Amino acid sequence: MSKKMDPRVVRTRQMLRDALVELMHERGYENTTVQDITNRATLNRATFYLHYRDKFDLLYxxxxxxxxxxxxxxxxxxxxxxxxxxxxxxxxxxxxxxxxxxxxxxxxxxxxxxxxxxxxxxxxxxxxxxxxxxxxxxxxxxxxxxxxxxxxxxxxxxxxxxxxxxxxxxxxxxxxxxxxxxxxxxxxxxxxxxxxxxxxx
CATH class of the missing domain: 1.10.357 (Tetracycline Repressor; domain 2)
Structure with missing residues (x-):
């Protein structure tokens, strides 16, 4: 049985996903950076890299x-x-x-x-x-x-x-x-x- 994900992790990942979607809607994927994503999500880059390797990993x-x-x-x-x-x-x-x-x-x-x-x-x-x-x-x-x-x-x-x-x-x-x-x-x-x-x- 798989272990249930920590609610804080779920929330953080959701914030990053939402930020990515918003920025893709506004400016497209190519013109969106990890810094843009973390700024929009009001999280720091270190937090981002705890969950994803790069913006493509987040997208995937x-x-x-x-x-x-x-x-x-x-x-x-x-x-x-x-x-x-x-x-x-x-x-x-x-x-x-x-x-x-x-x-x-x-x-x-x-x-x-x-x-x-x-x-x-x-x-x-x-x-x-x-x-x-x-x-x-x-x-x-x-x-x-x-x-x-x-x-x-x-x-x-x-x-x-x-x-x-x-x-x-x-x-x-x-x-x-x-x-x-x-x-x-x-x-x-x-x-x-x-x-x-x-x-x-």
Missing amino acids: QSSEETLHDLTKSINLSFDEKEEFDFLSDEPHEIFIHLFEQISQNSRLYKVFLTEKNMPHFTSCVMDVLVDFISKGMNSVQPDDQMLTVPREIAVRYFAAAFLGVIVWWLEKDMPYTPKYMATQLMRIAIKGPYVDKSFYH
């Missing part, structure tokens, strides 16, 4: 911890015995949790998903979405013959679309609730954007 660990929390919070392993009606207008609880987790760390996600130096973070968030969508599609329609396009193309299409909408939501300062966002994205993925489907025929 912050992104890894955030991704770990995201994966943990939405519990990606679907319960095999669970019965969920994906055709209803109610979003899956896991999807709501995903938006709630992003909402709770909105500034970090907004910066990390739009910072040009962080393709790894964006790729990992995409992997989380791919996993969720794959499992959802398997529940709705496990038969590949009943899909209009290859499954892997559909999964990637929806994951990329979801990620784009998440970034938009963050950039607009989250004008809708996590549940509303989860509801709309599940609806468009399963039913499409059109009320009148008569033009399909």
Whole structure:
């Protein structure tokens, strides 16, 4: 069993992470120094180096911890015995949790998903979405013959679309609730954007 981290250490690391995110938002990662970070966090450099080797180590660990929390919070392993009606207008609880987790760390996600130096973070968030969508599609329609396009193309299409909408939501300062966002994205993925489907025929 892992030892619980000292609350003072947690607070210090959170202060440094918050300072990094704020400065990246204001001036970009490249133009941010360790001195800038410690000044913003009102901590000294010695304290910084007790926790991180350099600013990249802070960036890397912050992104890894955030991704770990995201994966943990939405519990990606679907319960095999669970019965969920994906055709209803109610979003899956896991999807709501995903938006709630992003909402709770909105500034970090907004910066990390739009910072040009962080393709790894964006790729990992995409992997989380791919996993969720794959499992959802398997529940709705496990038969590949009943899909209009290859499954892997559909999964990637929806994951990329979801990620784009998440970034938009963050950039607009989250004008809708996590549940509303989860509801709309599940609806468009399963039913499409059109009320009148008569033009399909």
